[in-house]
Amino acid sequence: MTPANAKPHVNRNHLLQLLQSMIRIRRFEEKCAELYTLEKIRGFLHLYIGEEAIAVGCNEALQPEDALICTYREHGHALARGIPMAAVMAEMYGKITGCSHGRGGSMHLFDKTTRFYGGNAIVAGGLPLAVGLALADKLQQRNRVTACFFGEGAAAEGEFHESLNLAALWQLPVLFVCENNLYAMGTALNISESEQDIHRKAQSYKIDAETVDGMNVVAVEQAARNACDSIRRDGGPHFLECRTYRFRAHSMFDSQLYRNKAEIQAWQEKGPILQLIKWLREYQQFTDAELETIEQSVEEEINKAVAAAESADFEAITSLSQNVYSEGKP
Amino acid sequence: MPSFGADMENGVLSEWLVQPGDSVNKGDIVAVIETQKGAIDMEVFQSGVIRTLLVEPGTRIPVGAAIADIDEGALQTPVILAAPPTASGKESPSQSAPRIKASPLARRLAERSAIPLSTLRGSGPQGAIIAADINTANTTNADIPIDVPATRPETLPVNVPLSTSQTGELSGMRQAIAAAMARSKREIPHYYLGTTIELQEASQWMEDYNRGKKPDQQLLLTALLHKAVALALASSPELNGYFIDGQLQLTTNIHLGMTISIRGGGLISPALHHADRDSLPELMNKMRDLTLRARRGGLRSSEMSDATITVTGMGDRGVETLYGVIYPPQVAIIGLGKPALRPWVVDGEVQPRLLINVSLAADHRVSDGRQGAKFLRTLNKLLQQPKLL
Amino acid sequence: MTQASERTTMSYREAVQEALREALHSDPRVFLMGEDVGHYGGCYGVSKGLLDEFGEQRIRDTPLSESGFVGAGVGAALGGMRPIVEVMTVNFSLLALDQIVNNAATIRHMSGGQFSVPLVIRMATGAGRQLAAQHSHSLECWYAHVPGLKVLAPATIADARYMLGMALLDPDPVVIFEHVMLYNLEALLPQENERLPTDKAALRREGSDITLITYGGSLPKVLAAAEQLALSDINAEVLDLRCLRPLDTTSIVRSISKTHHALIVDEGWRTGSLAGEISAIIMEQAFWELDAPVARVCSKEVPIPYPKHLEEAALPQLDEIVSTAKQLLGTP
DSSP: OOGGGOGGGOSHHHHHHHHHHHHHHHHHHHHHHHHHHTTSSOSOOOOOTTOHHHHHHHHHTOOTTOEEEEESSOHHHHHHHTOOHHHHHHHHHTOTTSTTTTSSOTTOOOBTTTTEEEEEOSTTTHHHHHHHHHHHHHHTTOOOOEEEEEEGGGGGSHHHHHHHHHHHHTTOOEEEEEEEOSEETTEEGGGTOSOOOHHHHHHHTTOEEEEEETTOHHHHHHHHHHHHHHHHHHOSOEEEEEEOOOSSOSSSSOOOTTSOHHHHHHHHHTOHHHHHHHHHHHHHOOOHHHHHHHHHHHHHHHHHHHHHHHHSOOOOGGGTTTTSSOTTOO | OOOOSTTOOEEEEEEESOOTTOEEOTTOEEEEEEETTEEEEEEOOSOEEEEEEOSOTTEEEETTOOOEEESSSOOOOOOOOOOOOOOOOOOOOOOOOOOOOBOHHHHHHHHHHTOOGGGOOOOSGGGOBOHHHHHHHHHHSOOOOOSSOOOOOOOOOOOSOOOOOOOSSOOHHHHHHHHHHHHHHHHOOEEEEEEEEEOHHHHHHHHHHHTTOOGGGOOOHHHHHHHHHHHHHTTOGGGSEEEETTEEEEOSOOOEEEOEEOTTSOEEOOEETTGGGSOHHHHHHHHHHHHHHHHHSOOOHHHHHOOSEEEEEOGGGTOSOOOOOOOTTBOEEEEEOOOEEEEEEETTEEEEEEEEEEEEEEETTTOOHHHHHHHHHHHHHHHTOGGGO | OEEOSSOEEEEHHHHHHHHHHHHHHHOTTEEEEETTSSSSOOTTSTTTTHHHHHOTTTEEEOOSOHHHHHHHHHHHHHTTOEEEEEEEEHHHHGGGHIIIIIIITTHHHHTTTSOOOOOEEEEEEOOOSSOOGGGOOOOHHHHHTSTTOEEEOOOSHHHHHHHHHHHHHOSSOEEEEEEGGGTTOEEEEOOGGGOOOTTSOEEEEOOSSEEEEEOGGGHHHHHHHHHHHHHTTOOEEEEEOOEEESOOHHHHHHHHHHHOOEEEEEEEESTTOHHHHHHHHHHHHHGGGOSSOOEEEEEOSSOOOSSHHHHHHHSOOHHHHHHHHHHHHTOO
8 A cells, every 4th residue: 555656635534535435335235245145136246346446546536527438347336436326226126216227237337417328248348439438529629538447358359459449549538447357257367368468458559558556546546547637638548457356256156166265365355445444544543433434324325225226116017118219219 | 045146046055164053244154055157155144143054965945945044034035936837728729621722811801702712712822712713703793682681791892803704623612512412312312292381370470570670680481481390390300310321310409401592602501500499589590690600701610510401492582492402411401482472262262372382302211201291281380370489 | 413403313322422411511510430431432432522521530531440430439429429430331340230239229228218329320231243252241130130220221312312311310320221232323313302201111113913022222123123014914012111120010011901912022131031020010910911922032042152143143133023923923
């Protein structure tokens, strides 16, 4: 932990706020896991547990007018971005009060108000969209950033390379954030990529690119702020490779045959929440009571979100054909 | 049993990592579940003390079934077993005659024109009946009125000029009639009896009955005639039934075959079941219904095969006397002529009277003229007392 | 182009170009993007001269990255632009299927109606130029299969001229197929007020004996077949579908109810074809009107071969259309 580098925001309150944001995501997803086993949540459920620092850190660098494109592991980004937890939970339930009116589910959280262009469940499928959103901004002379999150598995897809090339060629304001958690489902990076430093692929397209410790929320925030500053100033794209690890299985139905428990254990010890709490205790007189306050407020919010989702209505089957085309269209 | 995936239906509890009495905290791994995707650690979402382990290792358990009891709000969810599918009451499809090849349009037009497809010969691909064939039928066959006023089906405009001559092979119905009649004349030794019956009483009674009634509730003479035939048959059982392979099969069920001309040509004689048991209005309704369905299609197979004797008539075509050909394996056929006012001697005076010539053709293997004569006498008697019909 | 007092004769190619020019002039949000649309002038010469007229920002050459630039089109549409993405041919659009099917067609739905994708994708389609198996596909039906897309097949000068503008007004993604054999077609351009709504089929020839249903590049062949049938006293009606999704079932049923005979001509392969879909619609909605089984003339089930005689044998041709129609009517 090197918060010394992060001068502008290394004040205690800000750090507590980052901590709360990460814990909020963590507990929300733990609840989701429980609700999944109880069959309240169905479909695929991909948990972000272990990677929270990236969504939380990057969000600090984004403005309300900026856009986000995420993957199917996007609960953290949605919550960090400010989509109300109740709307996210209701979406997990498939209820009409969900942020995508129940039509998307866990993998397809959308929100127009916060310019959240969705969880995209096709690996690398969101990258071209980010390029297009940034192109629209550029053509309309709007100084906005499109943040595009994806895993390292996306680097093997053609769309990754096409998008990086286009963004660099046309100098588009895209913040590419690679969440390198070392496994594309169960396929380890070292058995799928000839070049395992993903950011070097970006550099080959002449995109400013760097790696950052994805377990350190302060480092992520600082790197994202620097990247966004340069994008807003110079217009072109920026690439962050965040080194991270997912503590949970790829999705709920995964026995994790591809990695051993010691490896998971080792990463868990440097988990982003644990690390920040440790540092706060050491340097900021962070107390158990303060942690308890955070946990309690998070728990209250989750309970409320679950209760609201439970009591919300499902969409009527009679409106099944809605939202395929715009109103008044077949 | 937790659900780890939408496609997970059950899992095998391969190992317990806790024992009764152990305290567990939320997030602890308490068991290992073997799934089709391998072993998955089962996490507990409650804190508390394990009271009972409900399942032995190695047991396959459906998702949602309780596997352990934790003292503070156990994860017990009732097992929901799918209800066994109830035996379907579906009946096997009924046997039907070989399907006539006809285009959907032709079928629709035929139904609207009340032309049975079986009376037509197809000119379309693979001999299918097509719209043009229906139009031909509509052009060549005048609207043949029959003695029961049926709802007149609408006729279709004929929009294709077609040849009006029919040559070549016989239609299905023509072939059937040909075969039956040839067999009848080949096998059945017919004898014929005829008599003239006065209908004055009957028609008078009927007029009285019909007065003030709506047309669809009025009786026609033909109903009285059929009813009288049915009642007369009760005392002439040797005229009612079948002669099959040298075996006589007489019956007390009186199902009158009622002959109906088909607009496209040909005849059918569906059965008026138990005509002797119906009141006159009931029989009249039955006759109207049968006529309608015969013209539109929609006769039941029992109606097509159950007649025990046939009543035929061409009065509407002006025929005064008709001697029928028995429809095998039946053993008799009644012919009704045209009822008409004719001179008749009553009490030594010539008077105009409503008369009808009635004939009987019967199978001489089964009955003799004496029995036939008795039947005609009975019929005459019944028609003179219409209120008893 | 010849200037007539009221009407102009132009080629299909010129009609599409005029449509593009008009769209670029009338809405600053419109831009054209695709492979070789700028400096080269368009693979089929459709956008020739537009780069000089509108500049690089609005006539945007792309690298050979179909998925990338089609996806960028989806993103730009989400971002408030009205992109026209040209995919050189339907053959290459397979590289962009992910973006079209998984993103363009689904985002409105997945977002619960929050986001629209007002994107127009144009692509050339079809065979007939001896370009062999990889450059001769007719895969319109693949796109017509997907809810969320609208699929147009302009087959006349008027439709080439006016459909694009109407597609740009649509808040949802529209895929426009331009058949390669139509680009050189020339005809009088009807006036704008005679243009038809995009989602209605058009009767290109009225008749009473049989309905020939077709779309896109097969229309000229079908019209020629109808004329030939007239020599045998068969009065064929020709229905140009124009819009392949949603299909104008009302017009199909109306025509079948008049002629009672249907022959569908479709350059797609027979198996799983649009022709099959249309046939099913007729069964469902006009079965009792039929006086003969529905017939299809489709491409033979082979990759399109290079040699001319084999290519011709593989595609629907006039003679086969005529003979199938006659067979259907039982006319020798």
